[in-house]
Amino acid sequence: MHHHLDASAVARALSPDEPVILNRRHAAARAARFFATKFPGKSLYAVKANPSPELLPILWDGGITHYDVASIAEVRLVRGVLPEATLCFMHPVKTASAIREAYFVHGVRTFSLDTREELAKIVAATADEQGNPAADLRLCVRLRVSSEYSELSLASKFGIDLVDAGPLLQETRQVADWLGLCFHVGSQAMTPFAYVQALERVRAAIADAGVVIDMIDVGGGFPSVYPGMEPPPLEDYFAIIHRHFEALPIAYNAELWCEPGRALSAEYNSLIVKVEKRRGKELYINDGAYGALYDAAHVGWRFPVKVLNADRADTLEDFAFYGPTCDDADFMEGPFQLPADIASGDYIEIGMLGAYGAAMRTAFNGFGQGASVIVEDEPMASLYTGERKDPRVSDNVVSLR
Numbered sequence: 001m002h003h004h005l006d007a008s009a010v011a012r013a014l015s016p017d018e019p020v021i022l023n024r025r026h027a028a029a030r031a032a033r034f035f036a037t038k039f040p041g042k043s044l045y046a047v048k049a050n051p052s053p054e055l056l057p058i059l060w061d062g063g064i065t066h067y068d069v070a071s072i073a074e075v076r077l078v079r080g081v082l083p084e085a086t087l088c089f090m091h092p093v094k095t096a097s098a099i100r101e102a103y104f105v106h107g108v109r110t111f112s113l114d115t116r117e118e119l120a121k122i123v124a125a126t127a128d129e130q131g132n133p134a135a136d137l138r139l140c141v142r143l144r145v146s147s148e149y150s151e152l153s154l155a156s157k158f159g160i161d162l163v164d165a166g167p168l169l170q171e172t173r174q175v176a177d178w179l180g181l182c183f184h185v186g187s188q189a190m191t192p193f194a195y196v197q198a199l200e201r202v203r204a205a206i207a208d209a210g211v212v213i214d215m216i217d218v219g220g221g222f223p224s225v226y227p228g229m230e231p232p233p234l235e236d237y238f239a240i241i242h243r244h245f246e247a248l249p250i251a252y253n254a255e256l257w258c259e260p261g262r263a264l265s266a267e268y269n270s271l272i273v274k275v276e277k278r279r280g281k282e283l284y285i286n287d288g289a290y291g292a293l294y295d296a297a298h299v300g301w302r303f304p305v306k307v308l309n310a311d312r313a314d315t316l317e318d319f320a321f322y323g324p325t326c327d328d329a330d331f332m333e334g335p336f337q338l339p340a341d342i343a344s345g346d347y348i349e350i351g352m353l354g355a356y357g358a359a360m361r362t363a364f365n366g367f368g369q370g371a372s373v374i375v376e377d378e379p380m381a382s383l384y385t386g387e388r389k390d391p392r393v394s395d396n397v398v399s400l401r
């Protein structure tokens with residue numbers, strides 16, 4: 001993969017007609033080291049946020065040894081790239097064949113569940129040929145918690161309700177060598193209080209069940225930085241989680257886990273797009289709802305933007321984007337603040353697309369191609385640099401911590 005200094009150098013060198021993904025290896029490595037050294041427990045990378053086979057070894061080298069996988073394809077992918085990684089199959093609804101292959105072929109021992117049916121499925125799929133149950137299962141009961149402090153809810157689909165958790169925990173304890181409780185507060189949790197509230201529910205579930213708990217997994221939800229979304233420092237999240245974890249009625253050697261997806265991958269990618277047409281305050285660009293800008297279109301997410309042509313005006317105005325497909329829904333309202341005189345043929349860098357950006361690209365309508373290159377400059381925003389960048393007059397370039 002080719003190396004360049006920054007996005008401007010890429011646009012100058014390639015004048016690309018297709019969107020170009022920029023990989024910032026140093027930013028992903030820094031995020032991994034941060035979690036590996038500062039989270040007071042084990043950090044699992046949630047692979048779905050960005051399953052790039054180039055990213056996985058960077059995180060591994062940064063100290064991330066455990067991976068949260070949700071499908072047999074993710075199990076195979078991570079096992080292929082990282083033969084020594086510990087894989088945890090944390091989707092509460094799996095097929096029996098996926099469980100069997102994960103357990104017998106790829107050495108997976110940790111599985112999550114939120115129903116008795118899934119528990120029975122896991123036990124049956126991991127039994128040996130004589131029908132003897134596996135003695136080394138590490139099972140994690142997923143509890144439903146509130147998503148009220150997060151930008152993207154994960155509260156309605158998975159997780160057993162607190163009122164029903166006691167019996168499921170007791171039943172799981174009987175077949176599990178090691179029993180955990182997990183939850184997910186929703187993605188981009190803007191305050192550490194989200195975890196406090198969830199851990200209170202965990203406490204109630206443990207009290208109800210009266211079983212020994214070996215592990216608490218606080219899931220993902222750790223935020224990144226976007227225009228209009230500047231979260232408190234991650235250290236605050238870690239400290240508050242640790243304090244509330246320590247106060248739980250669990251085994252003295254119980255482990256604390258987390259499953260960051262967004263926080264480990266957001267800074268890894270940005271994207272160069274080309275303006276194909278301007279219509280008033282609307283720019284027609286060559287990536288969109290079916291490309292890396294899925295969240296910009298579908299949930300109105302705002303990403304930082306900057307024009308790469310040096311000669312554009314300093315005055316910024318609000319723009320909306322249309323993506324390249326023929327679908328009216330391929331529209332991103334933004335607002336995205338760009339120079340007032342931006343014109344077709346200009347290149348724009350769109351930042352912070354490492355999480356749920358690069359991973360979302362489809363080939364719909366014949367788009368979705370495009371190269372990837374490595375760049376050496378800093379991402380448009382970072383939770384990990386401990387510096388502040390000049391935010392200019394807009395919030396497009398988010399201040400650095």
Ligand SMILES: *Cc1c(COP(=O)(O)O)cnc(C)c1O
Pocket residue numbers: 046048049068090091184186187188219220221222259260261262263355
């Ligand atoms: C998506 C997901 C994650 C990662 O969530 P982020 O908000 O990206 O940190 C972690 N755990 C599970 C079970 C998930 O489904």
